[in-house]
Amino acid sequence: MENRLKVMLTTEGTFPFHQGGVSTWCDSLVHKLKDIDFVLYSIIMNPFVTQKFNLPTDSSLIKVPLWGTEEPSEHLSTPFSEVYIAKRRTVDEVIDGRFIPLFEEMINEILTKEKNATRLAYILFELHKYFQEFEYKKSFKSKITWDAYKAIILKFTADKKNKMEQPNVYSLIQSLGWIYRFLNILNTPIPDVHVTHSAAAAFCGIPCVLAKLKYNTPFMLTEHGVYLREQYLTLSQRGYSSFLNTFLMGFIHSVTGLNYAFADQVSPVCQYNTRWERQFGVDQRKIKVIYNGVDEKVFHPEIEHKRNVYPTVVTVARIDPNKDIITLLRSAYIVKMNIPDVRFIVYGSVAVPDYFDECLKLREELGLTEAFIFAGHTADAPAAYKSGDITVLSSISEAFPYSVVEAMMCGKPVISTDVGGVREAIGETGIVVKPREPEEFAKAIIMLLKNPSLCASMGAEARDRALNNFTLNRVLGLHFKSYLNLAVNTTEVKAIPESSSNLKLLIEKGFALMDTGMYEDAIKMLRSVLKLAYDSPAAPVILTEIANAYNSLGQFNLALQELEKAENIEKIINSKNIA
Numbered sequence: 001m002e003n004r005l006k007v008m009l010t011t012e013g014t015f016p017f018h019q020g021g022v023s024t025w026c027d028s029l030v031h032k033l034k035d036i037d038f039v040l041y042s043i044i045m046n047p048f049v050t051q052k053f054n055l056p057t058d059s060s061l062i063k064v065p066l067w068g069t070e071e072p073s074e075h076l077s078t079p080f081s082e083v084y085i086a087k088r089r090t091v092d093e094v095i096d097g098r099f100i101p102l103f104e105e106m107i108n109e110i111l112t113k114e115k116n117a118t119r120l121a122y123i124l125f126e127l128h129k130y131f132q133e134f135e136y137k138k139s140f141k142s143k144i145t146w147d148a149y150k151a152i153i154l155k156f157t158a159d160k161k162n163k164m165e166q167p168n169v170y171s172l173i174q175s176l177g178w179i180y181r182f183l184n185i186l187n188t189p190i191p192d193v194h195v196t197h198s199a200a201a202a203f204c205g206i207p208c209v210l211a212k213l214k215y216n217t218p219f220m221l222t223e224h225g226v227y228l229r230e231q232y233l234t235l236s237q238r239g240y241s242s243f244l245n246t247f248l249m250g251f252i253h254s255v256t257g258l259n260y261a262f263a264d265q266v267s268p269v270c271q272y273n274t275r276w277e278r279q280f281g282v283d284q285r286k287i288k289v290i291y292n293g294v295d296e297k298v299f300h301p302e303i304e305h306k307r308n309v310y311p312t313v314v315t316v317a318r319i320d321p322n323k324d325i326i327t328l329l330r331s332a333y334i335v336k337m338n339i340p341d342v343r344f345i346v347y348g349s350v351a352v353p354d355y356f357d358e359c360l361k362l363r364e365e366l367g368l369t370e371a372f373i374f375a376g377h378t379a380d381a382p383a384a385y386k387s388g389d390i391t392v393l394s395s396i397s398e399a400f401p402y403s404v405v406e407a408m409m410c411g412k413p414v415i416s417t418d419v420g421g422v423r424e425a426i427g428e429t430g431i432v433v434k435p436r437e438p439e440e441f442a443k444a445i446i447m448l449l450k451n452p453s454l455c456a457s458m459g460a461e462a463r464d465r466a467l468n469n470f471t472l473n474r475v476l477g478l479h480f481k482s483y484l485n486l487a488v489n490t491t492e493v494k495a496i497p498e499s500s501s502n503l504k505l506l507i508e509k510g511f512a513l514m515d516t517g518m519y520e521d522a523i524k525m526l527r528s529v530l531k532l533a534y535d536s537p538a539a540p541v542i543l544t545e546i547a548n549a550y551n552s553l554g555q556f557n558l559a560l561q562e563l564e565k566a567e568n569i570e571k572i573i574n575s576k577n578i579a
Contacts, residue, residue: 007039009038010198015027105123131187205219218265294406345387395417523549
């Protein structure tokens with residue numbers, strides 16, 4: 001519907017094709033924010049991955065596979081005739097005169113240490129416009145492009161001050177192949193929406209930057225983990241040459257900086273992440289932390305607590321080196337020497353088979369075959385948390401892990417490594433320990449398991465903290481307000497005497513009054529907003545919020561009247577759009 005707020009939510013290797021914390025967050029947004037129409041723009045490894053999440057009927061999905069296709073246009077709905085015509089018109093003169101100058105600028109921007117996000121953005125935008133007219137594959141696969149690329153790289157690496165290894169032919173081909181695959185994003189049309197929202201400061205942020213340059217669409221960026229940091233942490237596992245490592249990180253560094261520079265709101269999921277954003281020069285005024293939250297109706301303590309037959313320690317995490325299950329195994333060995341009947345249960349799928357084999361081997365060496373159980377993926381996370389006396393997390397890197405706040409909401413005390421925003425989540429209701437310190441980890445586990453009363457009181461405090469800070473409704477409300485505030489700044493609204501910044505201020509005041517329970521004052525404030533934005537896409541949403549305020553006051557008839565007004569305004573705006 002043309003009159004509803006539309007948000008393009010962009011993801012990379014996550015929702016709706018893979019499980020995990022980011023996908024859980026996305027799923028909540030698209031299903032629970034019923035006043036928003038979502039366009040999902042999903043960057044996936046190949047077109048054969050299975051969709052794990054269902055989407056609402058009023059949403060749409062754009063899939064952009066990076067590998068597994070013969071033609072870069074396979075994921076597009078472009079008729080074959082148009083692709084054929086574009087290929088015919090992509091002659092050497094066009095490639096040499098129009099593509100190569102942009103291509104060379106882009107490669108130089110990737111290679112240089114002195115990044116210029118604005119320059120890169122406009123290069124990518126011009127390339128995007130070029131690919132709407134000319135064929136992507138023919139431009140990249142041209143010998144002209146190969147010769148230009150080889151010349152730039154060899155010249156750059158020959159200069160010793162750049163401290164970059166000279167590549168062999170394989171590395172040249174591989175690095176150009178990365179550009180060809182990753183930038184298929186530029187070959188994909190960008191929908192015109194009210195707000196764009198990237199789930200990471202990664203390649204999935206490029207469509208948001210393009211939309212900002214093309215339509216002046218406001219761009220919201222969420223950081224669950226710190227993308228650049230995560231790439232550095234996994235660098236040694238890739239087995240690439242020195243040249244490829246340096247090139248890839250330069251590429252990722254450029255893209256990360258692009259996201260930070262063009263986002264209108266940067267919302268990390270914890271304060272911990274803001275240190276990286278500030279290091280990239282993100283304006284503090286653009287940073288608004290929105291913690292992850294969970295549904296307290298789904299994650300809740302047992303009505304009747306039943307003591308486990310064995311003292312039980314639960315972990316909900318995939319089997320991955322980042323989760324450091326090896327340290328957890330070593331801790332379990334120490335705990336078992338003090339509490340012989342202890343049981344450790346790890347609920348999570350195997351993400352890295354070789355690492356899982358390493359874990360199984362160590363489990364056998366330590367004699368923990370019966371005491372340490374790999375239970376696999378569970379579809380019932382609340383039951384998993386309730387199956388244990390305590391919940392633990394041994395990760396070496398995290399952002400703001402769902403497993404911690406889910407366990408807290410279930411009334412379980414948490415022992416976790418002090419990584420990312422874990423300390424912000426736990427506060428004084430759990431225990432944080434140093435990463436990769438099995439003795440310290442084991443000591444904390446033993447202390448809680450041997451003190452059931454302390455365990456119970458910490459679990460109750462954890463539940464209270466989660467209810468006060470990390471509910472799903474709070475997360476949804478903050479995202480809804482962010483979308484609305486961003487949309488109002490760029491929506492064309494007729495007969496507005498005040499500036500758009502003043503309009504945004506009024507909306508923020510109205511929402512602040514709602515949050516503090518001052519519903520009558522909130523209604524007055526939001527009505528003043530309506531006078532200024534009566535025929536914008538924001539109007540029906542604001543009326544819905546006024547209806548919510550009346551509902552909270554118990555004035556149900558008035559709430560229904562406001563909802564009827566919202567529907568009528570939607571019809572009026574829609575009829576104007578059709579006309």
